[in-house]
Amino acid sequence: MATDSLAVKPARAPIPEPSAWDRLRVNRNWLGAWFMMPAMAFLVLFLAYPLGLGMWMSLTDMRIGRGGSFIGFENYVYLLDDRDFLRATGFTLVYTFIASIFKFSIGLYLAVLLNNNMPFKALIRAVVLIPFIVPTVLSAVAFWWIFDTQFSIFTWLLQKWGILEKNQLINWLGDPLLAQGSVIFANIWRGIPFIAITLLAGLQTVSPSLYEAATLDGASKWQMFRFVTYPLLTPIIAVVMTFSVLFTFTDFQLIWAMTRGGPVNATHLMATLSYQRGILGGRLGEGAAIATAMVPFLLAAIMISWFGLQRRKWQQGENND
Amino acid sequence: MASVGIRDVKKSFGATPIIHGVNIDIQDGEFVILVGPSGCGKSTLLRMIAGLENITAGDIMIGDRVVNNVPPKERDIAMVFQNYALYPHMTVADNMAFSMKLRGAPKDEIKTRVDKAAKILSLSPLLERYPRQLSGGQRQRVAMGRAIVRDPQVFLFDEPLSNLDAKLRVQMRTEIKELHQRLKTTTVYVTHDQIEAMTMADKIVVMHDGIVEQIGAPLELYDRPANLFVAGFIGSPAMNFIKGKIDGSGFHADGGFNLPIAGAPAGSSGKSAVYGLRPEAIRLDGAGLEARVHVVEPMGSETQVVADIGGQNITCVFRERIQAKPGEVIRVSPDAKLTHLFDGDSGKRMAA
Structure with a gap:
């Protein structure tokens, strides 16, 4: 009705003071905390709790089917005198070191090769990924055959080329040193694609005009790699090598499928030894102690890469391209 | 310093012809601008002079030497790229010194040359900075500094101002022209902006669809355009x-x-x-x-x-x-x- 608009409106009620709940409702940090909850719960339940439990178990004499009692550092003291544990630790370090160096250099070389223009580029890149796609156990079984004493293709090749006598065999996985070399070889084969493809992605972010500028500046192919490509790749190298070192150090599947740590415990890594002692041997406490002993090494690796990962000076500052 | 000769140069990418026989004579010390709409082949021609693209037919000469099969680093040219192409992991000084370092020049000579170039371009206070810490105009100057340090026979510019804002572009235009008047190095400059061409060039080459429509001094093109294309392209607002x-x-x-x-x-x-x-x-x-x-x-x-x-x-x-x-x-x-x-x-x- 027309008169309605003329009616005197009641004075507006004063705005009430916001209650604590009202303020909380619009608080972004409060909301953010809630969004974080699911992820937090997952991490605590599946990462922090097992890690803490493992560490606690390493301080007990727990066995399968029997709760243990607290024995302090007795497991660790025992392990320090255990030749197999020391050997596994040493081999884990050697395994990680040698495999990482080879994986890095071959992966980088492959990445640079794949970055060139060539026919069937996409297909070749896909082929390179195959070792990475095949389930580890499957490829380990294949390597088991490749390094089989009787049927090894390497032995066969060496015989063909006349380096070995006919019917002369090599006990690849039976001899400690050869077995160690064989598992490292298998790990390198499996680890290269990850590094090659990641570095290839990094290479593709380098602007082609930088290479043109370097060409005009008179750089040779090698100088271009040394002074342009490599420095620009260092940030991604730091990331990919951190992951590679962590994965290699904690490797389990490959060893377990190929050698089970043998012969005479020569190819045991800390992870496989921990499994053998803790699960197969039933001594959960000791197994947990071996697993926990890996933590300082992994922390060290992370620290090194943390410094390596820090933004270099040239990456800082405004980016107003 | 040297003259540049382009004789009957053709270029095709695969079966697609891009440049259909181009003839241009560039005198020693001249500032020549190749101008035309995008896709006319002007950048390709510049890259052929630089040696970044090979030549399908014809000859390109720097001085008296046919350089068709001479690798870029032996052509004694320096190029400024549209996106500057500065090495992000090197300081301004290292960027400018890179070519001399590769040639194995002695350290103190590199330093004097870099300092001199930095002074010409007023980059001296920025020598220890990284490209990321510079503004667009400063990066542009570093790119020019990198070219100056080499003291080449020919400067090549590939749309160097198109990433700058309008005001800075006018200012850099003046700077580049002043630089040329000072160094008197033969310069070939590519742009799609006819105002840049009119204001800076000694000689303009108007290109369109892979051919040269007209070559001449800026005012000559303005006063006596040879055809409808040049008439419509040169001058703003258009004819x-x-x-x-x-x-x-x-x-x-x-x-x-x-x-x-x-x-x-x-x-x-x-x-x-x-x-x-x-x-x-x-x-x-x-x-x-x-x-x-x-x-x-x-x-x-x-x-x-x-x-x-x-x-x-x-x-x-x-x-x-x-x-x-x-x-x-x-x-x-x-x-x-x-x-x-x-x-x-x-x-x-x-x-x-």
């Missing part, structure tokens, strides 16, 4: 084109009005032609043609008016300030001495 016929000593437009011409070529009466009229060659004239105003754009120093004459939109630029409102009628007439005539079929300039 007005009016279709019609030559009628004795005048021009009869298809829109039904007559325009004065400086003089018709002999025997051309009755031929179809295109009348070229620069916006700034139109005067207010109480006895002139009727023009219905569409849009008035005051620019301060001059006023741009788009008006309808005989059914065709004509852009005019007046020094006077005009108060006309859209829809009003003003009277204008062209300055006959400043008009152009082009052949209706071939688009070529008709000699008056």
Whole structure:
């Protein structure tokens, strides 16, 4: 009705003071905390709790089917005198070191090769990924055959080329040193694609005009790699090598499928030894102690890469391209 | 320093021809600008001079030497890229020193050359910075510094100002021109911006669809464009084109009005032609043609008016300030001495 608009409106009620709940409702940090909850719960339940439990178990004499009692550092003291544990630790370090160096250099070389223009580029890149796609156990079984004493293709090749006598065999996985070399070889084969493809992605972010500028500046192919490509790749190298070192150090599947740590415990890594002692041997406490002993090494690796990962000076500052 | 010769140069990518036989002579110390719309082949031509693209046919000469098969680093040229192509992990000083370092020049010589180049470009306080910490204009100067340090025979610029904002572009334009006047190094400069070409060049090469439309000094191209393309490309706002016929000593437009011409070529009466009229060659004239105003754009120093004459939109630029409102009628007439005539079929300039 027309008169309605003329009616005197009641004075507006004063705005009430916001209650604590009202303020909380619009608080972004409060909301953010809630969004974080699911992820937090997952991490605590599946990462922090097992890690803490493992560490606690390493301080007990727990066995399968029997709760243990607290024995302090007795497991660790025992392990320090255990030749197999020391050997596994040493081999884990050697395994990680040698495999990482080879994986890095071959992966980088492959990445640079794949970055060139060539026919069937996409297909070749896909082929390179195959070792990475095949389930580890499957490829380990294949390597088991490749390094089989009787049927090894390497032995066969060496015989063909006349380096070995006919019917002369090599006990690849039976001899400690050869077995160690064989598992490292298998790990390198499996680890290269990850590094090659990641570095290839990094290479593709380098602007082609930088290479043109370097060409005009008179750089040779090698100088271009040394002074342009490599420095620009260092940030991604730091990331990919951190992951590679962590994965290699904690490797389990490959060893377990190929050698089970043998012969005479020569190819045991800390992870496989921990499994053998803790699960197969039933001594959960000791197994947990071996697993926990890996933590300082992994922390060290992370620290090194943390410094390596820090933004270099040239990456800082405004980016107003 | 050296001259540059381009003789019958052709280029195709696969089966697609990009450049169809180009001839350009560049004198020692000259500042030459290749200008044209995108896709005309000007950047490709520059990259062929640099050696970044190979030459399908013809010869490119630097000095007296045919450089078709000479690798880029031995051509003694330096190039400034559109995106500057500065090495992000090197400081300004290292960026500028890189080519000399590769050549194994002694450290103190590198330092004096870099310092000298930095001084010319007022980069001295920035030598220890990284490219990321610089503004666009500063990066541009570093890219030029990198070229200067090498003291090459020829400078090549590939649209160096197109990533800068308008104001900085004007300022860098002046800087590049000053630099050239100071160093007197032969320069080949590619741009799509005809104003850059007009203001900086000793000689402009207008390219279109892989051929050279016209070569000449800036004002020569402006005053005597060889064809419709050059006439429309050079000059801002662009030249007005009016279709019609030559009628004795005048021009009869298809829109039904007559325009004065400086003089018709002999025997051309009755031929179809295109009348070229620069916006700034139109005067207010109480006895002139009727023009219905569409849009008035005051620019301060001059006023741009788009008006309808005989059914065709004509852009005019007046020094006077005009108060006309859209829809009003003003009277204008062209300055006959400043008009152009082009052949209706071939688009070529008709000699008056």
